Amino acid sequence: MCGLVDFEALQTCITRLAALLVAGISGYAVCKAISFYRERNLKRERQEEEVLSPLPCGLAVRDSGERSNS
Amino acid sequence: MGGAGALVFLFVFPKGSISTLVHVLHLPGPGAGIVLIFGPFLILVVITSSLLILARGGALIASLTFAVTYTLAVRLFGIATDPKGAFGSISFIAAVTLFGLVAEAIIALGGALSQLFRSVLTGALANAVLLVFYWLVIFPRTVGWVRWKDIPLLMGICLIGGLVAGYIAWRVSGPLCRVIKQKE
Numbered sequence: 323m324c325g326l327v328d329f330e331a332l333q334t335c336i337t338r339l340a341a342l343l344v345a346g347i348s349g350y351a352v353c354k355a356i357s358f359y360r361e362r363n364l365k366r367e368r369q370e371e372e373v374l375s376p377l378p379c380g381l382a383v384r385d386s387g388e389r390s391n392s
Numbered sequence: 393m394g395g396a397g398a399l400v401f402l403f404v405f406p407k408g409s410i411s412t413l414v415h416v417l418h419l420p421g422p423g424a425g426i427v428l429i430f431g432p433f434l435i436l437v438v439i440t441s442s443l444l445i446l447a448r449g450g451a452l453i454a455s456l457t458f459a460v461t462y463t464l465a466v467r468l469f470g471i472a473t474d475p476k477g478a479f480g481s482i483s484f485i486a487a488v489t490l491f492g493l494v495a496e497a498i499i500a501l502g503g504a505l506s507q508l509f510r511s512v513l514t515g516a517l518a519n520a521v522l523l524v525f526y527w528l529v530i531f532p533r534t535v536g537w538v539r540w541k542d543i544p545l546l547m548g549i550c551l552i553g554g555l556v557a558g559y560i561a562w563r564v565s566g567p568l569c570r571v572i573k574q575k576e
Binding site for chain 1: 404406407408409411413415416571574
């Protein structure tokens with residue numbers, strides 16, 4: 323495919339490729355950050371559930387706390 | 393994915409960019425642009441689609457969608473393409489369809505092989521078939537016949553390019569599969 327030489331087209335090609343690469347990396351980073359925060363929140367929720375699970379009802383803890391405060 | 397791939401290819405590689413790149417790299421022709429850029433790009437799109445769908449016909453559908461979307465975009469918007477590669481013509485659709493058929497056949501026949509080996513093998517063989525089709529059907533009408541002395545070098549680049557693209561497609565499909573499963 324040698325013959326036609328157009329350096330402007332090659333420059334456009336490299337610029338667009340770089341732009342797509344940057345967009346891809348940014349998108350990947352955003353997705354990673356979102357999944358990281360989701361996992362962290364999920365872990366925190368699970369830990370809270372584990373703390374409350376030995377009691378007959380989770381609400382019992384809050385009730386007793388409210389009573390002691392009042 | 394085939395349609396999106398076609399639009400990305402059209403956007404990233406404007407008319408004259410592939411032949412200029414081949415000229416800069418001092419590669420012989422005709423066929424260097426096909427084996428180095430077009431073939432590997434098609435492998436990335438087709439194999440990744442096939443690995444994501446995991447159903448029969450994925451590679452063929454992806455390649456057909458690629459060819460049709462590319463041709464429609466070129467015709468509708470009047471985008472200029474390199475006449476040597478006959479991009480957006482009937483023979484272009486035939487070349488990409490043949491590529492998809494070969495990829496589909498290898499994926500179907502290589503069921504016993506590991507996914508990595510199948511992807512790499514599909515990449516190399518489909519790229520080789522695409523190059524041979526271009527040499528026999530398209531280039532004689534647009535540029536001319538390939539010289540015998542250039543065939544070993546171009547075929548070597550073709551197989552290596554296909555292997556690398558197949559490997560990249562396999563690597564990329566893993567995280568993409570996980571993202572899709574998470575969303576489901």
